[in-house]
Amino acid sequence: MWGGRAAPHPFGGANVDPVPVLIVGAGPVGMVAALELARQGVPSVLVDKEFETSSHPKLDYVNSRSMEFFRQLGIDDEVRSAGVAPEHEADVIWSTGLAGEPITSWKLPSVSQQWRRITETNDGTQPGQPGQRISQVELEPVLRARCRREPLIELRCGLRFDSLAQDDDAVTSHLVDVMTGEEVRLRSRYVIGCDGASSQVRLAVGIGEESFDVPGLPGAFMVHFKSRDLDTLHRHGKFWHYFAFRYIIIAQDEVDTWTVHVNGMEPTEFDTPPADPEAFLLETMQTDLKIDKVLLTSRWRPGFMIAERYREGRVLLAGDSAHRMFPTGAYGMNTGIGDAVDAAWKIAALVKGFGGVGLLDSYEAERYPVGLRNVHTSHRHLGVHLRAGELLRGGASPETVAAFLEAERGENEYRGVELGYRYNGSPIVCHEDAAEPPYSPAEYTPTTWPGGRPPSLLLEDGKAIYELFAPSFTLVDFAGDGRADALLEAAAAQGLPVSHQVVTDADARRIWERDLVLLRPDHHVAWRGNEAPRDPAAVVQHVRGVVR
Structure with a gap:
C-alpha cells in the first residue's frame, strides 16, 4: 500500500x-x-x-525559477512561511571585516519589493515568483x-x-x-x-x-551559531551576505541564526579543526561578538x-x-x-x-x-571574490576595489541564468530556422522561442498566465477560432494529455509572439506557430519523444 x-x-x-x-x-x-x-x-x-x-545550512536561497516550480507543486506558501519574512531586504556588504571598514554594498530587494516590481513591470521580463531566502x-x-x-x-x-x-x-x-x-x-x-x-x-x-579545485581557496571551515548581538554583527548595516574576504557571514533568519565560512589560507590549515570554534571565530573576526550557542561546525573543500x-x-x-x-x-x-x-x-x-x-x-x-x-x-562569480581580494592585498584603494565590485555584481542578479536557459539541443523540441533571440546571462529576454521558458505575465483580469498551465501539456491559444483543433485532435489520437487554454489578451499575445504555443509540464515551449502545423501528428510524436 x-x-x-x-x-x-x-x-x-x-x-x-x-x-x-x-x-x-x-x-x-x-x-x-x-x-x-x-x-x-x-x-x-x-x-x-x-x-x-x-x-x-548548505543553501540559503531558492531562486525565482525554483519558486515557480514550487508554486506548481503547491508548496510556495509553506516555503515562504518557513523562510525569511518578506519585508527583509537582501543586501550584500563587502568589507575588510567587522573590525575594519566597509568597501561597498549591493542593494538587493526584499520579497515584498520584488512582488511590487512584478506587478508594476508587466512586460514579460519579470519572474512569476520572487526568490526566497531560506x-x-x-x-x-x-x-x-x-x-x-x-x-x-x-x-x-x-x-x-x-x-x-x-x-x-x-x-x-x-x-x-x-x-x-x-x-x-x-x-x-x-x-x-x-x-x-x-x-x-x-x-x-x-x-x-x-x-x-580552486587554487586560490584550498579549504574552508564553517561555524553555524546563534547570536543576538546585532550591534556587533550589524556594525556596517543589515545584510544577507557579509563578504570580508577571509570570512563570510550569512544571515540565515534575520533573528539570531548565522553561518560563518572562514576561508583557508593554506591547504592544510583545517586538517585539524579548531578545538574551540567560538574562540577561533572571535580571533578571526577580531571582535567581541557574543555567541549564544555554536550549533554545528564542519570542514569543506571548495570545488x-x-x-x-x-x-x-x-x-x-x-x-x-x-x-x-x-x-x-x-x-x-x-x-x-x-x-x-x-x-x-x-x-x-x-x-x-x-x-x-x-x-x-x-x-x-x-x-x-x-x-x-x-x-x-558559479566559477565566474567566485573569480570576482578572488580578484577583489587580490586587489585589496596588492594595495589597491577601497575606491578601486568598490568600482571593480560594482562592475561585477552579477552574482545575485543574473536573471538570464535563472530564467533564460533554452534547450536548443533537445531532440523533443520543434526548433525553428529563424534567428534566435538574444541571450544575456544578466537579463531574461521575454520570448516563446522553442525550448525556452515563456514570459510570465499578469493578464487583464489580474491572473498570472502561469496559473493557466496544467500538470500535463498546455496549448495556449490566443486566436480561439478553431485553428488549434488539428493539433488537439492529433494529441488526443496519440493519448497525449493537452489542456487547451484560450487567452484573449492583446498585450500577452504581443509578448508571447505567436497565436499558438504548446508548453510541456515544465513550462518550456515545445512548439509554436500562428497556424496549425502542416503535420500535427508528427509534431505530437516529436514532443512526446517517439522516435520515427
Missing part, C-alpha cells in the same frame, strides 16, 4: 514486483522529484540512509512534511543504496538497512540518483566526472564537478550527483530542482504510456548544458 509515512521497509530480502520509480536521496532534489512524479499521478519510492532532515535546515522539513502527506510517495528512511543491475525491463537496486544490515532488493522501472556529490548511484552505473553523462539506461542523475558548484550564485540546488522536474515529468510520461524512449535521451541533451553553464557561471 502506498503511503507518505517514513516507515520500516516491507520488502525483505526477496525481489518484489517493479515499482514505477526509485529515488535515491531524500534531500531537496530527491523530494522535488518525488513530488513532481506525484503531481503527474505516478508513485515512487524515496529512500535515504538518514532518518532526519539535514542540520547543515536555509536548507528550514526548507527540508517543509518538503519532508509534504512528501509524508502525499499518498503516491513511499518514504523509506534508513535504507542505504549499495548497487544496482539493469535489464531490458527494469532496475534491481540493492539497498541495506542501516539499523540491521539486512539487504533489500527493490525492482523499479527507473531510478533517479539524487544522492549527492559522492553519489553511489553514479559510481554504480560507471559514470565518471570532470572536476577541478566544481560535472558528471560525464547524466544517464545510463534507466538510471538518471540529478542535483549534486550530476554537478557540484561553489555557493556563489546559489546555482547548486536550484539547478538540481530543474533537473528533478525535467526527469520526473519525462519518466511519468513513459510510465503512463504516452511518452516515447526519446524522452530519456532528451534528459541529458537538455540538462547537461545547463549544468555545465552554471558550473562555469
Whole structure:
C-alpha cells in the first residue's frame, strides 16, 4: 500500500514486483522529484540512509525559477512561511571585516519589493515568483512534511543504496538497512540518483566526472551559531551576505541564526579543526561578538564537478550527483530542482504510456548544458571574490576595489541564468530556422522561442498566465477560432494529455509572439506557430519523444 509515512521497509530480502520509480536521496532534489512524479499521478519510492532532515545550512536561497516550480507543486506558501519574512531586504556588504571598514554594498530587494516590481513591470521580463531566502535546515522539513502527506510517495528512511543491475525491463537496486544490515532488493522501472556529490548511484552505473579545485581557496571551515548581538554583527548595516574576504557571514533568519565560512589560507590549515570554534571565530573576526550557542561546525573543500553523462539506461542523475558548484550564485540546488522536474515529468510520461524512449535521451541533451553553464557561471562569480581580494592585498584603494565590485555584481542578479536557459539541443523540441533571440546571462529576454521558458505575465483580469498551465501539456491559444483543433485532435489520437487554454489578451499575445504555443509540464515551449502545423501528428510524436 502506498503511503507518505517514513516507515520500516516491507520488502525483505526477496525481489518484489517493479515499482514505477526509485529515488535515491531524500534531500531537496530527491523530494522535488518525488513530488513532481506525484503531481503527474505516478508513485515512487524515496529512500535515504538518514532518518532526519539535514542540520547543515548548505543553501540559503531558492531562486525565482525554483519558486515557480514550487508554486506548481503547491508548496510556495509553506516555503515562504518557513523562510525569511518578506519585508527583509537582501543586501550584500563587502568589507575588510567587522573590525575594519566597509568597501561597498549591493542593494538587493526584499520579497515584498520584488512582488511590487512584478506587478508594476508587466512586460514579460519579470519572474512569476520572487526568490526566497531560506536555509536548507528550514526548507527540508517543509518538503519532508509534504512528501509524508502525499499518498503516491513511499518514504523509506534508513535504507542505504549499495548497487544496482539493469535489464531490458527494469532496475534491481540493492539497498541495506542501516539499523540491521539486512539487504533489500527493490525492482523499479527507473531510478533517479539524487544522492549527492559522492553519489553511489553514479559510481554504480560507471559514470565518471570532470572536476577541478580552486587554487586560490584550498579549504574552508564553517561555524553555524546563534547570536543576538546585532550591534556587533550589524556594525556596517543589515545584510544577507557579509563578504570580508577571509570570512563570510550569512544571515540565515534575520533573528539570531548565522553561518560563518572562514576561508583557508593554506591547504592544510583545517586538517585539524579548531578545538574551540567560538574562540577561533572571535580571533578571526577580531571582535567581541557574543555567541549564544555554536550549533554545528564542519570542514569543506571548495570545488566544481560535472558528471560525464547524466544517464545510463534507466538510471538518471540529478542535483549534486550530476554537478557540484561553489555557493556563489546559489546555482547548486536550484539547478538540481530543474533537473528533478525535467526527469520526473519525462519518466511519468513513459510510465503512463504516452511518452516515447526519446524522452530519456532528451534528459541529458537538455540538462547537461545547463549544468555545465552554471558550473562555469558559479566559477565566474567566485573569480570576482578572488580578484577583489587580490586587489585589496596588492594595495589597491577601497575606491578601486568598490568600482571593480560594482562592475561585477552579477552574482545575485543574473536573471538570464535563472530564467533564460533554452534547450536548443533537445531532440523533443520543434526548433525553428529563424534567428534566435538574444541571450544575456544578466537579463531574461521575454520570448516563446522553442525550448525556452515563456514570459510570465499578469493578464487583464489580474491572473498570472502561469496559473493557466496544467500538470500535463498546455496549448495556449490566443486566436480561439478553431485553428488549434488539428493539433488537439492529433494529441488526443496519440493519448497525449493537452489542456487547451484560450487567452484573449492583446498585450500577452504581443509578448508571447505567436497565436499558438504548446508548453510541456515544465513550462518550456515545445512548439509554436500562428497556424496549425502542416503535420500535427508528427509534431505530437516529436514532443512526446517517439522516435520515427
